[in-house]
Amino acid sequence: MISIAIDGPAGAGKSTLSRKAAERLGFIYVDTGALYRAVGLKFSESGYDGALDCDIDGVLKSTSVDIRFINGEQRVFLDGSDVSDKIRTPSASKMASAVSAKPQVRAFLLDMQRRLARENNVVMDGRDIGTVVLPDATVKIFLTASAEARAERRYKELCEKGIETDYQSVYNDMVQRDYDDSHRAAAPLKKAEDAVLADTTECDHEQSLELILKIINERTGAAD
Numbered sequence: 001m002i003s004i005a006i007d008g009p010a011g012a013g014k015s016t017l018s019r020k021a022a023e024r025l026g027f028i029y030v031d032t033g034a035l036y037r038a039v040g041l042k043f044s045e046s047g048y049d050g051a052l053d054c055d056i057d058g059v060l061k062s063t064s065v066d067i068r069f070i071n072g073e074q075r076v077f078l079d080g081s082d083v084s085d086k087i088r089t090p091s092a093s094k095m096a097s098a099v100s101a102k103p104q105v106r107a108f109l110l111d112m113q114r115r116l117a118r119e120n121n122v123v124m125d126g127r128d129i130g131t132v133v134l135p136d137a138t139v140k141i142f143l144t145a146s147a148e149a150r151a152e153r154r155y156k157e158l159c160e161k162g163i164e165t166d167y168q169s170v171y172n173d174m175v176q177r178d179y180d181d182s183h184r185a186a187a188p189l190k191k192a193e194d195a196v197l198a199d200t201t202e203c204d205h206e207q208s209l210e211l212i213l214k215i216i217n218e219r220t221g222a223a224d
Contacts, residue, residue, distance in 0.1 A: 002027070002121045002220055005129035005137035006212070009189060010093065010177045011150030012143045013200065013208060014125040019074075021212050022123040030067065030116050031074055032126035032133070033096065035109050037087035038065045038078045040095030050098035060108050067116070090158070090165060090173060097177050100127065101184035127181055130192035139219045140195035141212060147174055149201045 004027070006018050015031050022029035042063050048054050066077040075084045086092070099105045113133050116122055126133065130140035145153075151171035158165050181189040191197065196215050200208040 001117065001119070003117045003134050003137040003139075004123040004216055005134045005140045005192075005195075006123065006125040006143055007127060007130050007141070007189070007192070007195065008125075008143035009150065009174075009181065010097075011154040011174050012145055013150075013153060013205070014143055016205070017143065017208055017212055018123045018125040020209050021216065023072075024209075024213060025121070025123065025216070028069070028116065028120040028122045029074055030113065030122050030124040031076075032109070032113055032124060032129065034074070034076045034084070034087060035065055035067070035112070036100045036105070037092045037096040038076050038083055039063065039105055039109070040097075040099045041083055041087055041092055042078055043099060044091070044095050050094055052098055052102065056102055056104045060104060063108075065109070065112075067112075088161070089163065090170070093173065093177065097180050101180070101186055103186045106132075106186055127189045128187035130195050131190060132187045135192075139216050140192050141198050141215055142191040142195040143198045143200065143208075143212070145199060145201040147171065147178065150174055 006014055008014050015033065019029045043052060043059060046059055064079050068075050068077060075082055076087065077083065110133065113124065117124060117134055124134060130137055148171070151167065151174045154174065155165065155167045155170045158170065198211050198215060200211065203211060
């Protein structure tokens with residue numbers, strides 16, 4: 001099986017670009033960030049904030065997270081309910097960052113992610129795919145862009161979805177999440193030594209996609 005690991009900071013376009021790349025390649029797309037968002041939603045709906053001052057293992061024991069591919073699209077289910085749209089809010093992003101810093105949560109989701117890669121050709125994106133989840137991935141890409149460019153993209157995305165916010169708030173959240181993700185004790189965000197850096201600050205969507213496919217093709221021939 002061929003595994004493509006795409007890591008990078010929040011707002012780098014990993015989800016959209018990884019999904020499009022998987023479509024072009026005929027691979028399964030696995031959005032690991034959505035899994036953490038779903039777990040974060042469970043804690044939030046259980047009445048806990050980002051401090052997670054609770055019995056984490058106890059909450060996880062009553063938690064079921066599942067990925068289903070419906071009409072070629074990845075949908076995320078939490079305790080049997082489709083939460084794919086519900087987990088895309090700024091508050092869900094913050095909780096995802098909080099729960100992803102907990103070793104118990106990472107262990108809870110690790111086996112699911114590795115199983116998907118064993119059984120399918122995958123494009124998997126997240127924060128620690130190339131460093132922890134799939135250290136032997138066929139291709140590793142570290143996708144990034146400036147904080148300003150990422151905040152602008154995320155702001156436009158939220159506006160298009162009708163979610164009220166402002167650019168400065170999105171930018172501040174982006175910078176804070178960059179810090180939190182890169183300084184957490186459990187699997188911090190960092191570029192794998194053998195990953196290819198793909199900076200899309202000056203690229204539009206199509207140029208970014210072609211850059212990723214070029215990197216994959218040079219190493220596997222899968223994009224021919």
